[in-house]
Amino acid sequence: MSMEFLDGNTILYSAAFGLMLIGIGGIVISNHLMRIIFGIALLEAGANLLLLLSTYHEGASAPIIVDGIIPAMMADPVPQALVLTAIVIGVGILALALSLAIRVQRAYGTLDMREVRLRLEQEICDEAGIEMPSSSEKPAEVIKTPVNSVVQQESGS
């Protein structure tokens, strides 16, 4: 592996894509809500880094004028501002997710997303006044459509 391949840009981009990949992997593989939230946080971190890297030039200086000296080449301030915004948005949503997680766990007693989905389905069905479909039931027996019942009557006649 030559060092040409491993120049600064490549390493940084690898970090960004790597973080995103690991984040997505976490979301996909895991069922535990906290793990999924961690995954989203990692994904966001990777996206932020990617955004920041988008116009990064090696050798630029920070976009700040210190003591009135204007540097020859300054880093692009736009992605920095964007990432700043994105980070704050991220933390807002993270706080929201955690609050919801606390509340959901208090209601359902679990953070396993499969469990949560099941309980949610149960709750929706209870509220609507219908039976919860279970996977073992045969499809045709669950609901009799009018068309179906017509057919049955007809075959009896």
Place this chain on the structure above:
Amino acid sequence: MRRFTAALFLIGLGVMIAAIYQHMDFSNTALNAGQAINSVAAQETGAANFVTSVVLAYRGIDTLLELTILFTAAMIGGMVLGKRRVDAPRDPDAGFILRTGADLLFPLLLVVGLYIILHGHLTPGGGFQGGVILASAFFLPLLARPGSSINQDVISIVEGLAGATFILIGLLAMSEGYEFLSPLFDKGELGALISAGSLPVLYLAVGIKVGSELAGLLAHLAEAEAVD
């Protein structure tokens, strides 16, 4: 099976990223808006920190929206977590060191936070970073004394007013015939503390708003009832 498919997809994703990678040109960003900003920001806004210029002036509306997101998140957090029951169990009391430390740190954090906010247009840092420090300043005593609580009413007033200030400054610009959120006031001397027109005022509003909202969110989370 689940893990197997997941692995398969991950491999696929990796291939995709590799493909993008191959087609990505890492250095083709000769033209960009950022460089244009760099060349005019000093005259247009008068802030030495160009990131601050972008955050508060060029993309001020983004910042306003971002504050609104925090505001909304804090509000929803309060709504979701609800009011604590009086008889709910509390965390055990913190030790002497934490309490004393919190008392000592509080003024220090307050000062540091405000300093960072007010120098946002000159040096790295600003309303967000300072706001976080302010929030932790107010939150530390809460950690130290689990019985106490932050007055959410005060927080809601403060954050409401701070957010309104931001918008009102924008409307002020409109009343003077500029566009919404145009920089106002005298630009001052580049690099001086009192410079960059209305940006420091905006950043102060941002700082206070971020501080109060994050403190509110933290307090909500801290006050949420624990599961046994």
Place this chain on the structure above:
Amino acid sequence: MTALDNLLLISAVTLVIAVLAGNSRVGGWLVTIMYALQGAALMMMSGLGYSTLTMVQSSFSIEVLSQQLLWRFDALSWFFALITIGAGLFCSWFASGEWGEKYRDNGGSLRLFHGALALNVFSMLVLLASGDLLTLFIGWELVSWASFLIMALAGGKAFGYAMRYISYAFAGAMALLGGLLLIYAEVGSFDFQSLKEAVPTMSSATLWLLVVLLTAGFGVKMAILPFHLWQAKAYAETPGPGAAFLGAISSRMGLFAFIVVIVQLIGISRLVEMKIPFTFLDAQDLLAWIAVFTIIIPTYIALRQHDARRLLAWHGVGQTGYMLLGIVIANDLGSAGGLMHVFNYATYQAMLFMVVIAVIHRTGTSNLNKLGGLFTRMPLSYLAMLVGIIGLAGLPPMNGFVSKWLIYRSLIVDGSPLLFLGAVIGTLGTILSVYKLIHNIFLGQLRVEHVAVREAPLSMVIPMMLLAAVVFVTGYFPGLVLDWTSAVQASIGIPVLAHHLGGIDMKGGLDMIWIVSVLLVGFGFGTLVFFLGGRSKRVHQLDNYAGGHFLTAETRYHYSDNFYPGLMHLIGPWYRNSFEWLERGLISAVDTLSTAMQGLYRNAHPSYLLLAVVVFALSWVIV
């Protein structure tokens, strides 16, 4: 304001009156008068029916989505409109008297009934007036939903049947829409004329797709095989005269659209060119065979029915086959026969339904196993039914004979003995089952509970009698109807049948005036013998004996159950259920898929699917 504008306007006013005044005592009569006015307005255009006028445009036209929507009447529309308005008139008349009062007393809403009927007539007129493919579709949908409305009026069981109808009808309409838009994509216009011009240049594959889509769309409404399951029950459960109306004309709208698009625009000769690969058949043969099976299978299903309305409704499905057969054969004889059969069938089907409804009105049942011997109680109704079944069975001297004769004759001329055989088998079934109908209701032993039954009220008898007169007169002088069908033939571009008042002139031709006159003389002679011979003696209907024993009224010797057991045993089990299996299979397939999709939404991890898509998209780009 053209004559067509007047007609449509009067029809719309009828609808408004029906909705506003339907519940009042005179509402029904008002509406009936309005139908008569519609008939008068139609007669203002009677030139269409005698080829003295080719087209009447409506002055109303709008442009939507850069499509000019047109409405106009030609001979075909006029012919069908005549039947529609006639059916509406007689059914509304029938409903206006005692039937309506009873319907209201039983909790039905006459306002809804008359409104639905008027809406049906109006929407059918709009459909008949359609001047391009888009207006055709609009009218088509209006007709579908209007019939849905009238079918669903009864509630309860009728809801299920109406639901089934609309499932079929809407799926058919979607197939039709697909076909029409395919035409638009090929031709670039919804215009009739441009389609006609573009047909010769269309590729065979496109035409096949078109013919399949359009035939499926029209076929659902006509209830040809394999879409026949919905019709009989839905019609049978429609309240009273509504059933008569629907049975008489509603599903003929499918035939109308079929004639307009397939026969007139695409042309039967083009269908003949479309060969089915690996066979010696072409598209025309395919349609003809569908028609023949549509004659046979529903007719034998009708044989099994125990409910008079269902029996008639199943016949309605079967008779459609004759019309389609005649029209698909498309020579001068066949198309004249098919078109004439539309008219004839409407007359006697409406009349038969009216008789059955009158019987229900008096006895409260249409169950063939619980009726019998009403001949002496309801003689006029009996007469009407006798005329009707003779027509339905296609026997002289009624008009049904003429149209069926024309169709048979066309098959022979066309050289299709197998089709002929099929049609005859169908007629056989018809004769058997209409005998069952009249026997189980009017002949045989009177039931004790029906001793007090009286003849139907005048408001019912008069329409029946008038229709009976029409059936007989058009049988006696078929030229009256053949004039109109010739006009239609001329307008849709089919060889015109040479005819005269009594029938047609050709080798082995038909002259009904002779035939009927001879029959009448013979019949009169027989009557004379019967009465002058003086051998008969009148006894009371319940005064019966057998084997030397008096039979009390409770003893059942009227074997109306289990008619034709041998035949039923022979053909019963296999010919019907396969279509229902098909339908049920389709429904459960959709059910299963639906469950799977719900499971997908409930259980699937979205990011899986997301990644699948992303990976798919990219791998596809890279490759």
Place this chain on the structure above:
Amino acid sequence: MNLLVLMIALPLLAAFLLSIIDRASSFAARVIGPLVLLATAAIGLSVWSQLGDAPQAVQWGGFQAPLGITLYADQFGLLFALAMTIGTLLLWPRSTGNQLRSSSLALLLAGTGSGLALSGDLFNIYVFYELMTVVSYGLIASRGTSGSFASTLRYLVISGFGAALALAGIALVYQATGTLNLAQLAQVAPEKLNNLQGFAAFVLMLVGFGVKAELFPVNMWVPEVYATASSRVSALLAGVVSKLALLIIMRLLILVFHQPEALTVLLVLGILGVATGELAAWRARDLNRMLAFSSIGQLGVMFIALSIPGNAGIFAALAVAVHHLFLKPAMFLLAARWGGSIRRLCGAAKTSPVAAGLFVLLSLSLIGVPPLPGFWAKLLVIMPLLTLDQPLYYFAVFIILAAASLEANYLFRVVMKLYDKQPTAVPHKAHATADLATAVFLGGGLIAAVFMLVPLADRLDSIAAQATDVSTYIQTVAPQSLEGDVQ
């Protein structure tokens, strides 16, 4: 200076101050929200009336185009901004216990929605979109049941995932072009984004913004959320908010991404959306989820329409979207009382005949029975699809038509239940007057559309034409060229 900015700023201001106002007077807090929205709607209408053929561009803060953030008001954007404002006004959410918060959330929703519709900057769109997402979380959760929290959480997971991907997409775009201004992107896109990187950016952003637009693989939240949120919130989300997300995708498609592959992706996802949504709705046993699934199907039709290249596709998608904009909220409002099991609806027409009649009307329009507007919208989608003459497009037509017949079946199953003569044991509650009045108003809009079909179609056509007019967009915004400023 342009008053358009106030459409966004005023609701935000009111939302910030609402809790403070409430302290002074709870009555004022109740009326101020609707009043502010009325004012913003008036502003929007006045701008609309003077807009004509010339779109307007406003620069936030008065900075030159590619540097600052642009607000671009054409009829297309303004139509949806107004829809958002007026829609929120009509569907003002009610919540027991959380009314104050619901009101400020509603204000925020209206403000953000307008901003989203008018924004002309990629990252600004992202921020608006995120804000709208957060506001929707709040609206869904404001019902306060544990189910609403759980469904919000599921929504949040999918949405957070999508948002991060959209951010990555924006990063790729900025990396390739160095600008976020849509007008400038439109200038440079043919040169710089017509490659794999551009396509990847499109897919990422499609997934991100597709979450709200109920795009197929990221719409798994839809049935649960609409079943657990209050009906007014469902009406807002399904009716209005989803259209705004669609608008973003339309804008991106028109201005930035011109790859033919992008259209194919939309087509495939649209077909999948229609097929899965309508099939799932077939056996839904509660009205809320039936409507939710059918909404997925309808959005799928819009995506199919978007996949038609050129003006026709945008026109068709716009027509379907506007139709759905009127229809779905009305249906969800009717579901406020009928939301439970369909079987329990027996005889509901007796208690609320107006609502039942309205449901029939809406169903007929939804499945596309002429002459109701749904039919014309469907026609607009199918006609160009068939002229494209490609197997996949034919398949899309087949799917749309088959889905319509499924739709007819399941919707009329509900209608039959409504008019069933045997009443259920549980007596039906009549609809709240406000709900019913709003629904009748929306249904009346549909009927009015039948009589104004021609001017309406012309108007939509001109809106679509303006939306697809890229050169006018560029000229109006007039981004300063970046060539000379390179250091």
Place this chain on the structure above:
Amino acid sequence: MEVVVLIVVIVMLLSAVAVMLFKDFLAALAAMTVVSLGLSFLFVVVRAPDVAMTEAAIGAGLSSLLFALALRRLGLWRSQ
């Protein structure tokens, strides 16, 4: 310089994997903080001091605090 960046990136990615794999959520949280700090360092490297400060304050500080509070409320605080 590049070597340092390389090491930080490797540590960061390993920590990120660890976040997903650690059974103990507290340890995962710690790993998350490491990722944030590494990210913060990378932000400094790409000349974005503002962002680096924000990431340190919000990503490493505040988020971790939020996570910690939530883990406590969720009863996932205990080490296993």
